[in-house]
Amino acid sequence: MTGTRSLRAHQVSVAYGRQTVLEHVDLHLERGETVGLRGPSGGGKSTLARVLALLHRPDQGHVSIDGSPVTGTRYAVPVTLRTRVAILFQSPRAAADPRLTLADLIAEPLRATRHPEPRVRDRVGDLADLAGLTTDLLGRRPHAVSDGQLQRACLARALVHQPDYLLCDEATAMLDASTQAHVASVIGEYQRERAAGVLVITHDTALMERWADRVVDLPAVRPAPARPRG
Structure with a gap:
């Protein structure tokens, strides 16, 4: 049961x-x-x-x-x-929009559900720390980071709605x-x-x-x- x-x-x-x-x-x-x-x-x-x-x-x-x-x-x-429910895929490059910075990649689900921008920024910062992403990486797009760094961003994105x-x-x-x-x-x-x-x-x-x-x-x-x- x-x-x-x-x-x-x-x-x-x-x-x-x-x-x-x-x-x-x-x-x-x-x-x-x-x-x-x-x-x-x-x-x-x-x-x-x-x-x-x-x-x-x-x-x-x-x-x-x-x-x-x-x-x-x-x-x-x-x-x-x-x-x-959230899902984390095998290939971060297939899952990530190449046009977005890592910060925007993490923030996108919150913005889609109309969270206020101060809350979005705070949540992105907290999750970036949790995932092990430094501030300089958050401004980069997927092509400018490694697979591991991009998967960390995808993990942060997956956890964004708890x-x-x-x-x-x-x-x-x-x-x-x-x-x-x-x-x-x-x-x-x-x-x-x-x-x-x-x-x-x-x-x-x-x-x-x-x-x-x-x-x-x-x-x-x-x-x-x-x-x-x-």
Whole structure:
């Protein structure tokens, strides 16, 4: 029996054309726990993370947050719900707008939800310190910083609304060892302070065993039936 304070996928199925990547998947992430999600490459882990982050609508099934079903995605979801879940992707360069400075990258979600500018500046400063970004880096654009520095900015952005659930999709895979350790430390400290649920997708077995309270294996999808010939 799971608690009511959880992020849940209920019988979620997703297909791209004729290729089914998720089939009737159930998963729950409780507040305060870390769940590892394991499965083969191309097995639907990232798709499930995007569904849970309310970025992709499933073909079947739905997501719920603390018992409340969520039917929409992105800006169709009320801000009070969608800001409770955040996702940190593997590639910071794919996730970051190259036109924004790191400060604006962190601030953008707050400005989108119409926070007052003094509050935005204070929050950016606090999160930059937390993520290990110096003041001189905040004025630079993505092309002028390293992958590790950019991922620190993306982490700060992910935490900007103080989400209850943080989804990490291979978030440390492209980082050097010291940056990996720093990112993991920041997430761990945030989780302890906020009793946040953390989902970890990684191929690093040692990291999975060290970080996760429990590990979920994504079930294999049955292959599509072959088309008749002739």
